[in-house]
Amino acid sequence: MDLTRPDGDGQPGEDTPRSTPPPAQASELAIGFGPPPRRGRAAVPQHLADLDPAGRRELAAAAGEREFRAGQVAGHYFARLADDPGDWTDIPAGSRQRLADALTPRLMTRERSLLADHGTTVKDVWRLTDGALVESVLMRYPGRDTVCVSSQAGCGMNCPFCATGQAGLTRNLSAAEIVEQVVAAARSVARGQLPGGPGRLDNVVFMGMGEPLANYRALVHAVRVLITPAPDGLGLSRRHVTVSTVGLVPAIDRLAGEGLGVRLALSLHAPDDELRDELIPVNTRWKVDEALDAARRYFEATGRRVSIEYALIRDMNDQVRRADLLARKLKARGGPGWVHVNPIPLNPTPGSKWTASDPAVQDAFVATLLRQGIATTVRDTRGREIDGACGQLAAQV
Numbered sequence: 001m002d003l004t005r006p007d008g009d010g011q012p013g014e015d016t017p018r019s020t021p022p023p024a025q026a027s028e029l030a031i032g033f034g035p036p037p038r039r040g041r042a043a044v045p046q047h048l049a050d051l052d053p054a055g056r057r058e059l060a061a062a063a064g065e066r067e068f069r070a071g072q073v074a075g076h077y078f079a080r081l082a083d084d085p086g087d088w089t090d091i092p093a094g095s096r097q098r099l100a101d102a103l104t105p106r107l108m109t110r111e112r113s114l115l116a117d118h119g120t121t122v123k124d125v126w127r128l129t130d131g132a133l134v135e136s137v138l139m140r141y142p143g144r145d146t147v148c149v150s151s152q153a154g155c156g157m158n159c160p161f162c163a164t165g166q167a168g169l170t171r172n173l174s175a176a177e178i179v180e181q182v183v184a185a186a187r188s189v190a191r192g193q194l195p196g197g198p199g200r201l202d203n204v205v206f207m208g209m210g211e212p213l214a215n216y217r218a219l220v221h222a223v224r225v226l227i228t229p230a231p232d233g234l235g236l237s238r239r240h241v242t243v244s245t246v247g248l249v250p251a252i253d254r255l256a257g258e259g260l261g262v263r264l265a266l267s268l269h270a271p272d273d274e275l276r277d278e279l280i281p282v283n284t285r286w287k288v289d290e291a292l293d294a295a296r297r298y299f300e301a302t303g304r305r306v307s308i309e310y311a312l313i314r315d316m317n318d319q320v321r322r323a324d325l326l327a328r329k330l331k332a333r334g335g336p337g338w339v340h341v342n343p344i345p346l347n348p349t350p351g352s353k354w355t356a357s358d359p360a361v362q363d364a365f366v367a368t369l370l371r372q373g374i375a376t377t378v379r380d381t382r383g384r385e386i387d388g389a390c391g392q393l394a395a396q397v
């Protein structure tokens with residue numbers, strides 16, 4: 001991921017074996033929404049960010065504490081970003097650690113932190129309680145701070161141009177493991193750890209490792225927590241949360257009905273099935289037209305302009321005729337305003353035969369879309385040299 005202009009208009013599961021299921025199977029899993037996370041409940045402790053306020057109160061009571069303490073702890077966690085129980089001065093000293101252990105157990109440890117772009121891009125590699133690794137990337141832009149988070153350890157979608165896809169799926173993240181990545185970024189921003197001084201985290205994009213809609217329940221819960229006002233949630237603007245998907249059609253429709261109002265990005269990368277079948281294996285299950293129809297329905301249900309992500313790959317998908325076809329398919333589904341295209345130069349991944357388009361070819365592609373009246377913004381690419389750019393996250397330590 002790279003990222004992300006705001007108008008680029010985003011269970012712990014069973015221990016899924018370390019393998020890459022064929023796309024059809026992956027997508028079936030994705031929309032089965034079967035029993036949620038909590039795989040390996042033993043391995044991934046429950047955390048207040050997995051629960052609603054009532055559940056948090058129960059957890060406090062189970063730890064032998066007064067129920068209302070849960071609300072105080074949530075306030076420290078979400079509103080003050082205070083992770084040291086020693087700072088929770090409105091709670092009796094003797095209860096702080098017990099509440100911290102019960103409600104905010106450590107879910108991840110920073111394994112590595114890599115800087116790029118003069119310190120304005122920070123990639124963190126996190127080790128989860130069961131040893132799985134995930135990455136998040138924090139980016140400071142003029143006037144806004146964005147974090148790109150992972151929804152799964154690895155990914156089962158198997159897209160051949162994406163580094164995460166090459167390693168297969170390790171497991172789904174719990175809601176709290178997702179939220180923790182955002183809270184950690186919010187802390188870094190609030191504590192002035194980026195050049196330019198303290199600020200407030202603005203944007204969250206689900207463009208890190210994993211397919212967010214294949215971890216549906218945890219994703220939706222995490223998003224709710226992110227947009228719930230403090231002190232029960234992080235209080236981010238729903239318009240500043242973007243969920244990016246390969247195009248799991250039933251899950252897009254389900255998300256549209258959640259009333260979350262977050263932005264949707266569809267990773268299209270090709271306007272024709274012949275090519276998209278190769279680039280996005282799940283396209284064999286849900287075709288280009290079905291994915292675009294779902295994107296349009298998402299716009300109709302939410303009023304949020306949808307982003308079409310399009311990694312420009314030299315001599316693969318970057319022809320003017322494909323830009324034309326894309327423009328026609330988007331226009332066929334509605335006038336200006338429902339959709340926005342984000343071309344992004346491919347970030348080459350190790351061993352890949354593909355590379356980014358020639359700049360002149362990229363310009364011609366963009367010009368073709370613009371000429372047809374399609375809003376188009378080339379995404380800026382961040383953190384390439386630390387493998388922190390879109391599609392480069394592989395969690396190799």
Ligand code: SAH
Binds near residue numbers: 208266346
């Ligand atoms: N699974 C989700 C989110 C993760 S990837 C999805 O596919 O949308 C976030 C974005 O990075 C997607 O648009 C994805 O297609 C893109 N991407 C993956 N590999 C890339 C690469 N090597 N170069 C540029 N973008 C890439």
